[in-house]
Amino acid sequence: MAFEKMKLKEIEVWDGNMAASHAMRQVQIDVVSAYPITPSTPIVENYSKFLADGYIEGEFMMVESEHAAMSGCIGASAAGGRVATATSAQGLALMMETLYQASGMRLPIVLNIVNRALAAPLNVNGDHSDMYLTRDSGWIHFDAYNPQHVYDLNFIAFKVAEDHDVRLPAIVSQDGFMTSHTAQGVRTLDDDTAYNFVGEFKPMNDMLDLDHPVTHGVQTEEDWHFEHKARQHNDLMTKVFPKIEEAFDAFEKLTGRRYNIVETYHMDDAEVAIVCMGTSVETAAEVAKELRENEGIKAGVIGIRVLRPWPYKQLQEVVKNLKAVATLDRSSPNGAPGMLFNEISGVVINLDKRPVINNYIYGLGGRDLTKVHVAEVFRDLKANADAGKLTTPTQQFIGVRGPKLSYL
């Protein structure tokens, strides 16, 4: 079936959802299997409009749930096609079982997650509790801070995931509403350039290769299962970062836009730093610059660009000379320190010299993280750095009403 190319302006005004839809259109996906859910709904809505208007050749499957959506993606991917979908929150939670199937079967599916709080209470706004569910699921995970990143990281996600040395599914996450529904200028690639960057889909052990029939999704008990899981972990730990670096380099060569596994802002001579994800990275970077000018705090920001595989060694290089680090988790850990606190603590634990680390829980259910909040965190960090030890409780909540909440 023929399809039309779309002519894009050099800069389009797109929100994160539209950016994802266009990237999905441009890479010429074979099958999108989806069940729309706020705030990711417009991704598949836009995509199906492109399809109806003749700009897409592939199949669009409307299914009865997110579990079925990812199951459809798994079947289509095993059959030997380029496959993607999108979801949020409750949908992602329902999809969880199949995420492990996709990664265990080494199927290079791309999933756009538009972050949203998990009920109850029901809430459609952005926080990271949904994407935190996927941490151990064996997917590669890219985090976008704005619509431009969503657009660019989708191409990189397909390129890395589909590489035959990798063959692992990849998530591109963006903040619900703050990124997904906030229109900004996005620098575009023309259809041919975008498609050629990712390249033609190269099937591997596809079920539609009728001369070489294969069984996907087999059962392995105690004599094989462990080795399969160990190999999957090994490939995540050793094979993915070189391919991501390659893709980031190639993308920079093509567009001039540079991505890094760990993004750093004002970090060259920083003594204190905030580690965070999503839109908060940009807010924090602005505040760091202002506090440097106004209060002389040597503040920096570390943005997690790749959450999985976890950039342990790369982060060691970035944090080793810091005096104090704040880890900002936009998800209620429900009875523990936050994920970024635990994982950053793991990064520094065996260094000779390590920073004081504390943890902030913020922004649940779409609550704004303001520049005032971030400035307060930096002032805490300055006090910790000066004292050489924690001057605050290990974990604090910011931006929540009522008496100050702090633990540990």
Place this chain on the structure above:
Amino acid sequence: MSMENTGWDGFEIGAMLRSFDGPAKDIALTKQEDRNYSKNNSFTASVADWRIIKPVFNKDYCIDCQFCWVYCPDISIISRDKKMLGVDYDHCKGCGICVEVCPTNPKSLLMFPEQKDTEEAIAEWPEKEKKEK
């Protein structure tokens, strides 16, 4: 790729298993016994050890209608050139559908306990049922 000696450290990614050693050309026209099934294909494995009742085939009454072959959910009816040959006991789960669909009188397939000797079963075969008017 041959899976002949695939051990724990020889598998391919994704716990993907190959049905055949080498390409499978014209597989639909190749009889099962002539296909190059790999060791990982269940054709070469017994997957029927939980069966407690089994269909016994009595060729004296069979009209080779192929109903059992068509309806068997596990491809366990062995038929060649439209002649019914018997049951593949390495794969038959004992569901009894073949007996249910058998149109002859008496039936050419009947269920017996798993441990029943086939010759004994055939000796006990029922007579033709008279139609009641």
